[in-house]
Amino acid sequence: MSESHKRLRGRPRAFTPNPEQTMIQSLDRAMLILKALADQEGLSLTELSDSTGQAPATVYRVLSTFEAHGVVEVDPVRQLWFIGAEAFRIGSAFLGRTSLIERGRPALRELMLATGETANLAIADDGEVVFVSQVETPQPIRAFFKAGTRSAIHASGIGKAIMAHWSDDRLAALVQERGLPAFTAQTLTDVGALAVELRAIRERGWAVDDGEHTAGMRCIAAAVFNEHGEPIGGLSISGPAARIKKARDAELGRAVQLAAEHLTDAIGGRPPRQ
Numbered sequence: 001m002s003e004s005h006k007r008l009r010g011r012p013r014a015f016t017p018n019p020e021q022t023m024i025q026s027l028d029r030a031m032l033i034l035k036a037l038a039d040q041e042g043l044s045l046t047e048l049s050d051s052t053g054q055a056p057a058t059v060y061r062v063l064s065t066f067e068a069h070g071v072v073e074v075d076p077v078r079q080l081w082f083i084g085a086e087a088f089r090i091g092s093a094f095l096g097r098t099s100l101i102e103r104g105r106p107a108l109r110e111l112m113l114a115t116g117e118t119a120n121l122a123i124a125d126d127g128e129v130v131f132v133s134q135v136e137t138p139q140p141i142r143a144f145f146k147a148g149t150r151s152a153i154h155a156s157g158i159g160k161a162i163m164a165h166w167s168d169d170r171l172a173a174l175v176q177e178r179g180l181p182a183f184t185a186q187t188l189t190d191v192g193a194l195a196v197e198l199r200a201i202r203e204r205g206w207a208v209d210d211g212e213h214t215a216g217m218r219c220i221a222a223a224v225f226n227e228h229g230e231p232i233g234g235l236s237i238s239g240p241a242a243r244i245k246k247a248r249d250a251e252l253g254r255a256v257q258l259a260a261e262h263l264t265d266a267i268g269g270r271p272p273r274q
Contacts, residue, residue: 129162
């Protein structure tokens with residue numbers, strides 16, 4: 001076999017997709033520590049131990065190893081641990097996989113200026129949406145999503161815009177695996193009601209999160225598609241219900257839909273065949 005063929009392999013020939021057999025437990029625990037640290041501005045050893053359920057000595061060994069590689073940093077005065085510059089460098093490699101984030105910045109700015117509301121870009125990942133970029137409105141009351149923030153896909157405007165193009169089987173698999181947990185009284189927790197809404201979203205081209213994740217906040221979103229016509233993410237605007245009123249849904253929905261269509265074009269994507 002040629003060297004080029006050998007390099008195409010991403011898994012051993014005897015690979016079995018069973019997490020219990022393939023996961024390295026110590027690395028898995030270390031990743032839990034890193035993820036916990038990424039969710040906060042700074043955590044003490046005790047806080048990391050409590051949040052991950054691991055012994056302080058174990059957490060400290062992991063942190064020391066990460067620190068040696070520049071993945072985490074410690075403030076010796078406050079005794080708090082932070083994500084390090086090397087973690088950013090490693091994470092930034094993700095940006096090289098797609099032009100979506102780079103191309104999305106102009107679309108976000110234009111969408112914010114056109115609507116006066118905070119514009120967001122998120123991608124789909126493992127039954128959730130991950131917010132990867134945002135352009136904030138200058139309005140004093142506004143929505144804010146830190147880059148990397150995850151949200152349940154069924155309680156998100158972008159999530160529902162993406163799900164509207166899923167098959168029934170894929171929707172059923174998500175419900176079986178994750179359920180439809182409620183975040184507010186408005187969250188759609190019935191699979192039948194969710195399916196009806198997804199059909200409506202597919203027909204009109206945009207979705208609404210009407211306080212389904214955070215009470216008092218509304219979001220209007222549309223999906224972005226890759227070259228295969230598959231939904232890979234979406235654009236949205238978000239803000240207080242007092243400004244993003246239902247009477248403006250059609251107007252704002254069309255603005256978001258146009259922005260998503262332009263971004264789809266910009267990354268070489270195409271809308272799905274109806």
